[in-house]
Amino acid sequence: MMRGVLLAALLAASGASMAQSAVGGYLLGLTDTELQAAVPDVQRLRKTLPGPRGLRGNWEASTTRLHGLPFPTTFYVRDQRVQRIEQLWRSNTGLCTGEPVFAAISTDMDTLYGAGMTSGEVDDVQQSSVWQAGAFDVIGYFTRSPGPCTIRLVYQWHVVKDASAL
Structure with a gap:
């Protein structure tokens, strides 16, 4: 409590x-x-x-x-x-307004946890970023389809994998 x-x-x-x-x-x-x-x-x-x-x-x-x-x-x-x-936003219009929001969320996460690692480009149909925040990771996904967009944020425990277990 x-x-x-x-x-x-x-x-x-x-x-x-x-x-x-x-x-x-x-x-x-x-x-x-x-x-x-x-x-x-x-x-x-x-x-x-x-x-x-x-x-x-x-x-x-x-x-x-x-x-x-x-x-x-x-x-x-x-x-x-x-x-x-998991936090999930889905645009409910044909216009995708997610790109500026994902950039703003990424900036917030960079401020809180340091620079994240990003893959994909905003011009592509998807982009993802990950921030290691001590005991947990934050993963952000931006996906665009012909109509709506989605932004998903995932908070999960940080797991360090030993190479011998791979």
Whole structure:
């Protein structure tokens, strides 16, 4: 419980541009009770969503906003602890306005975690960036199709793989 209160205080003290979002990698590892205390609008999903590597999406926060756009957020749980967080924005118009938003989010992440590694180009149909933020990674994906665009942000534990295990 104390960890949830400390995390809420950390959120309140965070920078203005990212303060639009109540979500970040610092929520990884929280229990259901701690998550509810740290993210007041989180709701348990009626039907869990399958996630990668056996994770289950049990919780969602629908009012998460980044740069004025809604990013519904799903919290994936294993062993009663948050293991992965996904924020997803889908444009609902034929015009893709995601490029400036993805650039702004990338700038925010660079400010918080240092320069990220980027692959792809904005002129291509997709671009991804990754930031290593201590115990967790933040991965951003921008995808454009002929109509809408999507931006997905993923927060997950940082895993160091030993070359002998590859």
